[in-house]
Amino acid sequence: MSQLSVDEQLKGVYVLIVRLRGDADINIGALGSQHFPKGLYWYVGSAQTALEKRISRHLRREKRKFWHIDYLLDNRAAEVEKILFKEAAKTEECTIADEMGQVNRAIVGFGCSDCSCKSHLFYIEQRDFIPKGMTEIETNKLNTLAVFGTPLTSGY
Numbered sequence: 001m002s003q004l005s006v007d008e009q010l011k012g013v014y015v016l017i018v019r020l021r022g023d024a025d026i027n028i029g030a031l032g033s034q035h036f037p038k039g040l041y042w043y044v045g046s047a048q049t050a051l052e053k054r055i056s057r058h059l060r061r062e063k064r065k066f067w068h069i070d071y072l073l074d075n076r077a078a079e080v081e082k083i084l085f086k087e088a089a090k091t092e093e094c095t096i097a098d099e100m101g102q103v104n105r106a107i108v109g110f111g112c113s114d115c116s117c118k119s120h121l122f123y124i125e126q127r128d129f130i131p132k133g134m135t136e137i138e139t140n141k142l143n144t145l146a147v148f149g150t151p152l153t154s155g156y
Ligand SMILES: [Zn+2]
Pocket: 093, 094, 097, 112, 115, 116, 117, 119, 120
């Protein structure tokens, strides 16, 4: 396999790598106000239809807040730095969340209203942890995707 191309047919599990540039107390909808220390966070999600639209939505600032992640990404200090992707069934979303939770600190109850996971958002303590088989979505593709949203920075 060479490089991943992003199109409407792609479906699977993705990881948003989010940098928070400063400590923040953020109201996460039904979860209430949560304290987020400055640093890197990984969010695991799945899109079983139209991955591109889902990712574009994550990168757009102006939107109705629906998911917990929308509240986090709405904060000015938060920025999506990288997106990892793997073609996989929805069940793998929770497998990855479980693996991440074993080496990183879970933000309990975040993004897991529909499953029995502890969380789908993690504060990254082990930076070299990458879920098996995930590919980084190309930056130039991301820039295309981000046309209507916040430009992405590359590298971290
Ligand atoms: Zn889950």
